[in-house]
Amino acid sequence: MKNLIEIISGLSNLLGNAEEHAKEQFNLQSLTLTQMHYIENIHVLNNPNITELAATLNLSKPTVKVAIDKLIEKAYVFKVQSDADRRSAHLHLTEKGKLINQMHDFAHKQIAEQIKHKLTAEEQQSLIAVLTKVLLEK
């Protein structure tokens, strides 16, 4: 019987490999690792402005500004001027930019398929019930 840490580590590898594989499928050679990181954080932070994004990434505002300019030029990102504060603009992902998140969804779907093939209906229900408790609690 394996212990919990080994299981987590295995799960981490499973997810990591699926993400790697999905990246190859989605053919995003035009983006660097760093640029993907920006796009993922714009998604997670839900349309941040440049100041918020810079703080999250621990980078200076000019650095983030230049990086975002390039992502706008390549049509992954666009700006929406804030109503509340005319100095500020929110960063949004274009359909092309959202592709990166769809890539993550794709990876998750692949793993879900693998799991379905390996477990009985009862085991699946048990897994869902227990992990729901882990994810929702507190």
Place this chain on the structure above:
Amino acid sequence: MKNLIEIISGLSNLLGNAEEHAKEQFNLQSLTLTQMHYIENIHVLNNPNITELAATLNLSKPTVKVAIDKLIEKAYVFKVQSDADRRSAHLHLTEKGKLINQMHDFAHKQIAEQIKHKLTAEEQQSLIAVLTKVLLEK
């Protein structure tokens, strides 16, 4: 009741956040995202030579050579000349370089702790049994 894909997505976030948090704890500001990627792949590929690493990362050999030179200079990596082929050298991680992998272990430990706090002993056993089946099968 949630479905499996949502669970996987939640799990992915849980792992991602733990890794992010661990990175902050381990204070690896001297390394860029890309450099960490090199180090992780040297670990995963188990002491590859430059040609193998370049193929895995889809980068040219001169690019990888220059990057590795910098990681050697910063004492994250060292080379070991191959016995079998005198042209070739295997890349190894120094203790400092292995810190990145210890960081992953730390993240996994944190998640294991979280799970232990949220589940009863029976639920933990059930989770381990089912995930062992997922990870070991075929």
Place this chain on the structure above:
DNA sequence: ATTTTTAGTTAGCAAATACTAACTACATTT
């Protein structure tokens, strides 16, 4: 034994990634 292939390197270049300092325009505080 000679040719071809392979591992790694060197040089020269371009783009991406990061910084600080200094600035404009708007918002907030006093």
Place this chain on the structure above:
DNA sequence: AAATGTAGTTAGTATTTGCTAACTAAAAAT
């Protein structure tokens, strides 16, 4: 109303990250 603070930008610079072309030395194939 004036002073201070904040969001974003611009300019200038250094480092990192990536490439191709051309090379050396060793290994493999002919």
